[in-house]
Amino acid sequence: xxxxxxxxxxxxxxxxxxxxxxxxxxxxxxxxxxxxxxxxxxxxxxxxxxxxxxxxxxxxxxxxxxxxxxxxxxxxxxxxxxxxxxxxxxxxxxxxxxxxxxxxxxxxxxxxxxxxxxxxxxxxxxxxxxxxxxxxxxxxxxxxxxxxxxxxxxxxxxxxxxxxxxxxxxxxxxxxxxxxxxxxxxxxxxxxxxxxxxxxxxxxxxxxxxxxxxxxxxxxxxxxxxxxxxxxxxxxxxxxxxxxxxxxxxxxxxxxxxxxxxxxxxxxxxxxxxxxxxxxxxxxxxxxxxxxxxxxxxxxxxxxxxxxxxxxxxxxxxxxxxxxxxxxxxxxxxxxxxxxxxxxxxxxxxxxxxxxxxxxxxxxxxxxxxxxxxxxxxxxxxxxxxxxxxxxxxxxxxxxxxxxxxxxxxxxxxxxx
Amino acid sequence: xxxxxxxxxxxxxxxxxxxxxxxxxxxxxxxxxxxxxxxxxxxxxxxxxxxxxxxxxxxxxxxxxxxxxxxxxxxxxxxxxxxxxxxxxxxxxxxxxxxxxxxxxxxxxxxxxxxxxxx
Numbered sequence: 401x402x403x404x405x406x407x408x409x410x411x412x413x414x415x416x417x418x419x420x421x422x423x424x425x426x427x428x429x430x431x432x433x434x435x436x437x438x439x440x441x442x443x444x445x446x447x448x449x450x451x452x453x454x455x456x457x458x459x460x461x462x463x464x465x466x467x468x469x470x471x472x473x474x475x476x477x478x479x480x481x482x483x484x485x486x487x488x489x490x491x492x493x494x495x496x497x498x499x500x501x502x503x504x505x506x507x508x509x510x511x512x513x514x515x516x517x518x519x520x521x522x523x524x525x526x527x528x529x530x531x532x533x534x535x536x537x538x539x540x541x542x543x544x545x546x547x548x549x550x551x552x553x554x555x556x557x558x559x560x561x562x563x564x565x566x567x568x569x570x571x572x573x574x575x576x577x578x579x580x581x582x583x584x585x586x587x588x589x590x591x592x593x594x595x596x597x598x599x600x601x602x603x604x605x606x607x608x609x610x611x612x613x614x615x616x617x618x619x620x621x622x623x624x625x626x627x628x629x630x631x632x633x634x635x636x637x638x639x640x641x642x643x644x645x646x647x648x649x650x651x652x653x654x655x656x657x658x659x660x661x662x663x664x665x666x667x668x669x670x671x672x673x674x675x676x677x678x679x680x681x682x683x684x685x686x687x688x689x690x691x692x693x694x695x696x697x698x699x700x701x702x703x704x705x706x707x708x709x710x711x712x713x714x715x716x717x718x719x720x721x722x723x724x725x726x727x728x729x730x731x732x733x734x735x736x737x738x739x740x741x742x743x744x745x746x747x748x749x750x751x752x753x754x755x756x757x758x759x760x761x762x763x764x765x766x767x768x769x770x771x772x773x774x775x776x777x778x779x780x781x782x783x784x785x786x787x788x789x790x791x792x793x794x795x796x797x798x799x800x801x802x803x804x805x806x807x808x809x810x811x812x813x814x815x816x817x
Numbered sequence: 818x819x820x821x822x823x824x825x826x827x828x829x830x831x832x833x834x835x836x837x838x839x840x841x842x843x844x845x846x847x848x849x850x851x852x853x854x855x856x857x858x859x860x861x862x863x864x865x866x867x868x869x870x871x872x873x874x875x876x877x878x879x880x881x882x883x884x885x886x887x888x889x890x891x892x893x894x895x896x897x898x899x900x901x902x903x904x905x906x907x908x909x910x911x912x913x914x915x916x917x918x919x920x921x922x923x924x925x926x927x928x929x930x931x932x933x934x935x936x
Contacts, residue, residue, distance in 0.1 A: 574906045574907070
């Protein structure tokens with residue numbers, strides 16, 4: 401009986417580790433003022449838990465117990481090492497005096513700690529690649545090996561980025577705080593960009609071979625949900641909606657042999673309806689606010705697609721109108737290209753081709769393979785075979801992803817026949 | 818925490834400004850520094866003479882060489898500095914962002930080590 405109870409406790413400890421370790425870490429960083437010390441204290445507190453809980457039972461508030469045990473262990477460790485380094489004794493005294501055990505139990509503080517951790521990992525004084533690595537490591541608890549695999553790089557590279565970022569946080573004194581309201585929009589933009597980059601890394605590479613990258617999109621959605629829970633700002637809601645609506649199409653985006661399937665040819669019965677329903681509810685929530693940003697607008701466009709039974713029966717007028725608003729909020733040639741494609745669907749390929757040619761003449765999109773692919777497709781639909789071929793060739797020369805290349809090659813061979 | 822804010826700007830851009838604009842930039846910088854000083858956040862600050870006045874000194878194997886000009890030719894030149902004392906990097910970034918030259922130059926914010934002397 402006792403053994404069974406102990407095994408049950410082990411499983412529970414694992415579960416608590418999975419659910420609470422990031423929150424415990426976030427609070428320990430605030431209390432100890434240092435990422436590495438907090439990481440060490442976290443490990444120690446779980447080691448004590450593994451030893452005590454099977455014997456004494458799980459405490460009523462495991463998270464608070466873990467935080468105060470970790471804090472105690474950290475202060476105790478400093479005292480022991482103070483024999484060799486007297487400044488540690490001062491630090492231990494300082495920590496004991498300035499942080500109280502009760503601050504570990506204060507729920508409002510603890511909720512804020514997760515936001516503090518996110519905003520610190522995504523601080524604009526860190527390089528973008530460091531922000532990504534820090535967020536995945538510290539907030540999502542991925543290992544450096546997992547992060548390296550996802551970004552097709554070496555674990556040592558990721559580890560080095562994390563070490564450097566932590567050193568900068570410490571030495572340049574990047575504060576562990578949620579930004580004041582006056583700076584929140586700008587700082588939140590950086591956080592949302594990191595989340596969306598994580599998502600896209602998993603999404604646009606998903607028609608490759610590795611499943612790990614789909615996990616990355618799942619991780620981004622989990623991050624989006626966490627942010628929404630902590631800070632339900634309209635753009636947080638909009639980004640979560642956008643990710644869910646894109647993710648809903650994943651099963652239809654590739655054929656059985658890994659080939660790319662365009663939106664208009666996708667089997668819409670494969671779209672994940674649960675994600676669509678949830679995504680649309682979030683879009684509506686974000687739209688009900690007065691501050692509508694680019695993520696919410698992109699999510700609205702994705703929602704129009706999600707609600708359409710087929711490409712032909714899509715409300716293209718609505719999509720064009722949404723692109724018009726999006727262009728005012730965030731002018732970009734890529735959005736103009738997407739708008740031109742939507743206009744081609746609304747008014748016919750000739751009108752779309754006119755707009756794409758103007759955009760290409762501007763030069764900004766000259767190296768963007770999808771601009772040439774879009775032009776090629778419009779020419780193909782207009783029966784301009786030679787022009788279509790030359791644009792597909794240009795797109796192929798610029799495309800890097802294997803499934804995209806296969807798709808373009810297939811189109812080229814169809815035109816030859 | 819002490820930070821050294823190094824103000825880089827293209828001297829040519831500054832020279833191209835009409836003289837009254839140059840004067841107003843300089844006045845604005847002066848009054849901004851006074852404000853920081855009153856708030857106890859400024860330890861020292863000064864504009865520098867143009868980069869043509871720079872001399873670079875090196876000692877290699879006991880031999881001193883001096884060369885005319887900055888240690889590296891860059892598009893933007895070091896034009897001045899502010900040494901500030903604030904709680905953290907976010908405060909330092911706020912102070913740098915409000916310095917007039919941030920609008921046309923760049924400000925490098927460097928945390929200072931605790932080991933400095935003569936302060």
